[in-house]
Amino acid sequence: MVELATPKEQTLHALYRDHRSWLENWLRRRMGNAWDAADLSQDTFVRVLASAQPLADLREPRAYLLTVGKRLLSNFYTRRSLEQAYLEALAQLPEESVPSPEQRWLLLETLQALDELLDGLAPVVRRAFLWSQLEGLGYREIAERLNVSERTVKRYMAQAYEHCLLVDA
Incomplete structure (x- = not known):
C-alpha cells in the first residue's frame, strides 16, 4: 500500500521543486563553489522542513528561503574562519604535540558549538x-x-x- 504524503510534505516538495535551483544559484554566486552551494541549499530545505513555520502560509517563499540560506551561509563562513584559525594555531605547535585527525575534528566541533552557544x-x-x-x-x-x-x-x-x-x- 502506498502512503500519501502529508500536506506539509506536499508543500515542501512544491517549494523545493520551484525554488531549489534559484536558491542554489544565488548561493553559488555568493560562494563561488557549486558543491558548497548545493550542500547549503539542501541544508536550507532541511531547516525549513524542521521549522515550525507553516509552509502553506508563506506569501514570499523566496524571501523566507533567502533568510534561512543567509543564516546558513553566515554559519558556514564563521565555521570556516574558526577552522582556519585553528589550523594556523596547529601549525605553530611542535610536531609531537599536533593532535590526531580525530582529535582535530572533535576540537573543531567543540569550537563551533562554543561559538554558537556564545553567539x-x-x-x-x-x-x-x-x-x-x-x-x-x-x-x-x-x-x-x-x-x-x-x-x-x-x-x-x-x-x-x-x-x-x-x-x-
Missing part, C-alpha cells in the same frame, strides 16, 4: 567569559585586561552564564 553576547562579555573559562583568569585579571572594575566583570560573567543557561533551555 549574541556582546564582544566584551564574550571575551571576559572565554578568558575566565579557557585561560582560567580571575575576575581581577580580567578587569585589568579590559580596563574595567571587578564588579563589571562579575556583571559580564552573570550575563554570560545567564545566556548559556537560556540557550541550553
